Amino acid sequence: MRTTRDRNSMAQYQAVHLVSLLLSAVMVLAAGGWATSNIREIAPQNRAVVLRLGALNRVQESGLLWALPAPFEKVLLLPASATVLEHPINGLLRSPAAQIGDADVSTQSDALAGSGYLLTADASVVQLDVRVFYRVTDPFAYALQQEHVLPALDRLATRSAVVICASRDLDSILVARPELVASDNGVAERRERLRADLVNSINSSLSALKSRGMGLGIEIDRADVQSALPATAVSAFDQVLTASQQAEQAIASAQNDAEKDRQAADQEADRIVQVAQAQSSERLAKARTDTATAIGFASAQGSDSDPGLLWRLYRDRVAKILSQAGSVVTVDPGDDARLILQGADK
Numbered sequence: 539m540r541t542t543r544d545r546n547s548m549a550q551y552q553a554v555h556l557v558s559l560l561l562s563a564v565m566v567l568a569a570g571g572w573a574t575s576n577i578r579e580i581a582p583q584n585r586a587v588v589l590r591l592g593a594l595n596r597v598q599e600s601g602l603l604w605a606l607p608a609p610f611e612k613v614l615l616l617p618a619s620a621t622v623l624e625h626p627i628n629g630l631l632r633s634p635a636a637q638i639g640d641a642d643v644s645t646q647s648d649a650l651a652g653s654g655y656l657l658t659a660d661a662s663v664v665q666l667d668v669r670v671f672y673r674v675t676d677p678f679a680y681a682l683q684q685e686h687v688l689p690a691l692d693r694l695a696t697r698s699a700v701v702i703c704a705s706r707d708l709d710s711i712l713v714a715r716p717e718l719v720a721s722d723n724g725v726a727e728r729r730e731r732l733r734a735d736l737v738n739s740i741n742s743s744l745s746a747l748k749s750r751g752m753g754l755g756i757e758i759d760r761a762d763v764q765s766a767l768p769a770t771a772v773s774a775f776d777q778v779l780t781a782s783q784q785a786e787q788a789i790a791s792a793q794n795d796a797e798k799d800r801q802a803a804d805q806e807a808d809r810i811v812q813v814a815q816a817q818s819s820e821r822l823a824k825a826r827t828d829t830a831t832a833i834g835f836a837s838a839q840g841s842d843s844d845p846g847l848l849w850r851l852y853r854d855r856v857a858k859i860l861s862q863a864g865s866v867v868t869v870d871p872g873d874d875a876r877l878i879l880q881g882a883d884k
Contacts, residue, residue: 578602579601579602579603580600580601580602581600582600582618583600583618583621584615584616584617584618584621585597585598585599585600585616585618585677586598586603586613586614586615587613587614587616587678587681588603588611588613588614589611589613589614590611591609591611592612594678594682595611597678599618614684617674618674619675620673621673622671622672622673623672623673623674624670625669625672625688625691626667626669627691627692627695627696628692629692629693630654630666630667630695630696631667632655632665656699656700656704657700658706658707658708658711659703659704659705659707660707662707662708663767664708664712665765665766665767666699666703666763666764666765668736668761668762668763669762670691670760670761671760671761671762672691672757673756673757673759674756675755675756675757676748676753676755676756678755679748679753679754679755680755680756681755682755683752683753683754687754687755687756690747691740691756694744695736695740697743701739702735706732709729710728711732712729712765712767736761737759737761740758740761741758744756744757744758
């Protein structure tokens with residue numbers, strides 16, 4: 539009987555000892571796993587921020603990280619300094635409720651009419667779809683503000699877009715009137731500077747936050763901007779463009795007609811001048827012929843010639859000349875009592 543009890547006691551002892559060994563092994567393995575829980579490899583596209591007892595301790599670049607287990611040290615994985623992240627600015631998009639109102643005008647609300655639209659300097663409206671690409675430049679600040687980085691970035695980008703659009707006219711943001719591109723190169727240059735101005739404005743706002751001790755730890759590298767007109771304004775711009783093209787065609791046609799009329803007038807003027815010159819030459823030749831006799835007598839008259847010859851010739855011819863006029867009254871400038879009246883036709 540005692541032998542049976544001894545055997546049972548020995549079996550219970552061995553079972554308890556085996557369980558103890560297993561529990562000890564599990565505890566050793568758990569302790570080893572806990573002790574090495576923060577020993578990890580950091581990928582090249584990441585870096586780690588180590589918080590010791592809740593305070594920022596150090597930044598570990600890519601490679602093997604040795605850190606104390608939690609809760610002594612906590613490891614946060616952040617993008618590397620060369621990693622560029624993309625974020626769409628949702629604050630500039632038209633709200634779903636406003637889009638439903640666009641589809642059904644009867645349900646459109648005045649409160650949502652301006653959702654997603656920005657006012658320009660020339661009292662026009664434009665819609666921007668903006669995507670920003672940023673890098674983490676201050677891991678400590680980014681780790682502190684990590685939950686608030688993207689919402690703050692949305693607000694800063696929205697504010698910058700509102701300010702930039704309010705300082706530009708519509709043609710400096712998108713191609714609303716293509717005819718201005720060829721006539722004014724400055725418009726195209728300002729349109730190309732829109733992205734750079736938006737990036738500079740957002741970075742200036744981030745620098746202002748950093749100077750106040752509230753930095754987000756990021757920097758904007760570039761921004762992609764897609765601009766568009768409201769759907770209701772597109773048809774109006776198309777009509778204006780069509781009317782402008784028709785007006786230009788009408789002006790060109792009028793200019794062609796005016797040029798034809800000018801050329802015809804120039805030709806007629808040249809013809810009239812040529813006819814007048816020919817007639818004047820003919821009249822001049824006839825006058826010279828008519829006065830050739832008198833001029834000949836005057837040229838041939840010498841000191842011994844009859845002084846009354848010219849007067850007799852004049853009196854002989856003047857009656858015939860004056861008879862061709864309807865009415866001729868000639869007054870002596872020295873004595874108005876002496877008149878020369880038209881003689882009878884001979």
